Amino acid sequence: MVLIEANRPDDSCVKDIVTEQEALPPCVMDPYKDSGFVVQTEVKQSTVPGGGSGRYVLADVKKGQVVRITSLIGAAREAAAGHNHSMQQCKGTFRLLELQVMVVILEATRPDDSCVKDVIEEQQALPPWVMDPYKDSGFLVQTEVKQSSVPGGGSGRYVLEDVKKGQIVRMTTLIGPHEKPRPGTTLVTNNAKALLDCLNYKDVKGMPTNNEQIVHFAGTPFNVSEDNESVYHWAPFNCTNHSSDPNIVLALPPVEDGHLYLVALRDMQAGDELFHDYRADTLPSWFTGLCAEWNCVPAEYLGYQISGNEGFAKRNEDVSMAQWPGAV
Secondary structure (H helix, E strand, C coil): CECCCCCCCCHHHHHHHHHHHHCCCHHHCCCCCCCCECCCEEEEECCCCCCCEEEEECCCCCCCCCCECCCCCCHHHHHHCCCHHHHHHHHHHHHHHHHHHHHHHHHCCCCCHHHHHHHHHHHHCCCHHHCCCCCCCCECCCEEEEECCCCCCCEEEEECCCECCCCEEEEEEEECCCCCCCCCEEEEECCHHHHHHHCCCCCCCCCCCHHHHHHHCEECCCCCCCCCCCEEEEECCCCCEECCCCCEEEECCCCCCCEEEEEECCCECCCCECEECHHHCCCCHHHHHHHHHCCCCCHHHHHHHHHCCCCCCCCCCCCCCCCCCCCC
């Protein structure tokens, strides 16, 4: 076990980013990105006469399927964690708010596209390695980023609640190089030009260079093909260290759904640090060549340097218990 991809920025930097993200009113937030919808949807003119905009599903949905996941924040969360009567009051409050929002949608139209684009561009201006590691990150369990238990390992991510084998720990939306990463997304590129055009951020004072960060945060799902040509960059960073005995794995689902997942390989208790096996990456030669040019060691190579290859086989993790969204 060793070394995180890179150190977390100082808390003052994170707080500034959180404040900037929270400055956006919900009514002008992009209705798709990082919204918590786990099925593909589209917002367009409603079928209700005079109803303004409505949201439509773009995939078949089964009865009982979870359509959207959002996190409770503030007093509502405290109520949900308390007594039963508080929980009922909390639910009632949210039901009322939901009805109010529905009425507003029926009476008002979606913000014009130029406003939505401005919001998206503002969020995309932040490099993934300085994004707040919590907000809109796609983690479906509560986590905390702090000093790793690995000596010299920098920061690590810990779960703050019990996790079951097969549970989805994080879900991010796959995006291509036509857009910059935003919280809750994973960028997929298959050539150096596309990668560098997309991750062309300025160096951040007090942190590794932009090129070094590109190497530090690169990886792949464990179950890509042997001839994989793509590199994946998570936004924000996973902040997980290497172990030859991992408790999570980065995985694509058996049926493509436009998302990438962190799956628990065994039961975990609150307070456990998350580890994945860097050797499970299958980085393409065009990317490892770029790393060599920059004199940087990618995570996959680092994993072999630490743990060797004896007894290790790629694409061998058991995710048969994975609780894929939408699975019957």
